Amino acid sequence: MKSKYFYLFILSIVALPIGFIIACFDALFANILINITNFRIDHFYFLIPFLAPVGLVIVYCYQKYGGNIKQGMTLIFNAAFDDNIDIPLRLVPFAMISTWLTHLFGGSAGRTGVSMQIGATISSNINKFFKSKLKQKDLICIGIASGFTAMFQTPLAGAIFAVEVMEVGKINYQALIPCLIAAYTSRETVSFFGLKTFNPIIDNLPHFSFSNILSICIISIIFGIAGLGFSSLMSTSKKEFPKILPNSLVRVVVLGSILSLILILAHQGRYSGLGSNLINLSFSGKQIYSYDFLLKAALTILTLSIGYQGGEVTPLYSIGTSLGIMLAPLFGLPLYFSASLGYAAVFSSASNTLIAPMLIGAETFGFNMLPYFIICISISYFCNFNKSIYDGQRCTKKVESPN
Known part of the structure; x- marks a missing residue:
């Protein structure tokens, strides 16, 4: 029992710097993506003809140098359930640059999957660099919570999503408090870097008839x-x-x-x-x-x-x-x-x-x-x-x- 609470304490302490570091990466990723989007809108007809050639470059690079990172979120999920599966750090620049290129030349895609991959990659490599004995699944949950929150600044949702999405019908309660710490840290960090929130007011609600x-x-x-x-x-x-x-x-x-x-x-x-x-x-x-x-x-x-x-x-x-x-x-x-x-x-x-x-x-x-x-x-x-x-x-x- 004592070791369980000590593990949770260590995981919670580690969650704060992890949330900050991931938020810094995701803030960079999101801010550049915003500028890329504005540039694409202003030069759409010039850029869109190059969508296919850019896709060729992306696919070739993933095939030649990507290895298992081409699995994307599937790699993240598999690594969470198998400590022997490594998430290479090269996933971070690959995912960021290829997503920027996809958006620059007009592809229809989001960004949150990439921000979660960035978060999970950084957090899962904590064990490798510091030779800790933290569970990879818990670290990946922290990374997902940080990455998700960085994009939408919804820390409660980000933390719950991280512990809920891995297994349908089963919540990883052990990682919930560390995920909340990481998520709130991520929100405050990306706010500092100028990422804005989307919060429209819905004041016309129907009666419960x-x-x-x-x-x-x-x-x-x-x-x-x-x-x-x-x-x-x-x-x-x-x-x-x-x-x-x-x-x-x-x-x-x-x-x-x-x-x-x-x-x-x-x-x-x-x-x-x-x-x-x-x-x-x-x-x-x-x-x-x-x-x-x-x-x-x-x-x-x-x-x-x-x-x-x-x-x-x-x-x-x-x-x-x-x-x-x-x-x-x-x-x-x-x-x-x-x-x-x-x-x-x-x-x-x-x-x-x-x-x-x-x-x-x-x-x-x-x-x-x-x-x-x-x-x-x-x-x-x-x-x-x-x-x-x-x-x-x-x-x-x-x-x-x-x-």
Whole structure:
């Protein structure tokens, strides 16, 4: 018993400097990405034709020099369950530079998966450099909490996501306090470096009437199906594209060329990058098309499944937000209220996580929204049939026999 609490004490002490170091890396990563995004918007037509050649460079470098780091988040998950699996430090510059290039030339991708990979890589290498006996899984959880929080400055959600996402149905409670320490440290650090938060105010909330609750339940099912569709199509495309075009270099050139053409034709780059433009449009009363969520989903899946680098989280937020805007008038719900539910619920379904998305919604839009998020996300989560954007996620859910 005494050794257990001593281990937790050491892990908590270590979490503070780890959170600070990871936040410094992620602040650098995010700030450069912001500048790259602004540059791409100003020079879109000049840059987008080079998307396929840049994809060729990315895929070639990962094949030639990447080794196991091309597994991305799957490597992170596998390393958490096997102390003998090493996460090379070269993953950090590879992931950062390739994501910058993907965004610079117009690819549709996120950033949070990369920030979590950066965090997990740095934290997992603590054992290697200091010859400590800390569990690699706990260190990786700390790294994920720091990386996730650095992007959205939602420390409660970041900490819970880190201990929840590894194994469906099982939370790593041992790492929770260290993850909270790392997450809050990360938030304060990235705030110091000037990263801004996204916190729109949702002041038009529907009453808890039977008709409104019924409407929320129905759109929650739709959000869940949207998340399921995204994760399923992502998994399928990663398996099927290599069958159609077995050579990965040919694949990224051919499909990258098609991708760049679609991005030009589809509102001249509206679906390039993170998708934060769709989120901002949704919460500022600007034009959202009924097909925005579909095109953003399809182009993000295409981008990430053929070799470009980035994450899925922010695109999922934008997919859920724009879908929520479309569904709101159909079910008599306030626009921004419905968009905020979609923001968190589609991510919940796609990532196969339950508690963290509720906190994401509450920390982003206000804790007065928490009862609605609990209802919505509880439903959307159970509509995903255990599918996830994270291939390395372990599942401990068991279906009981009726006998």
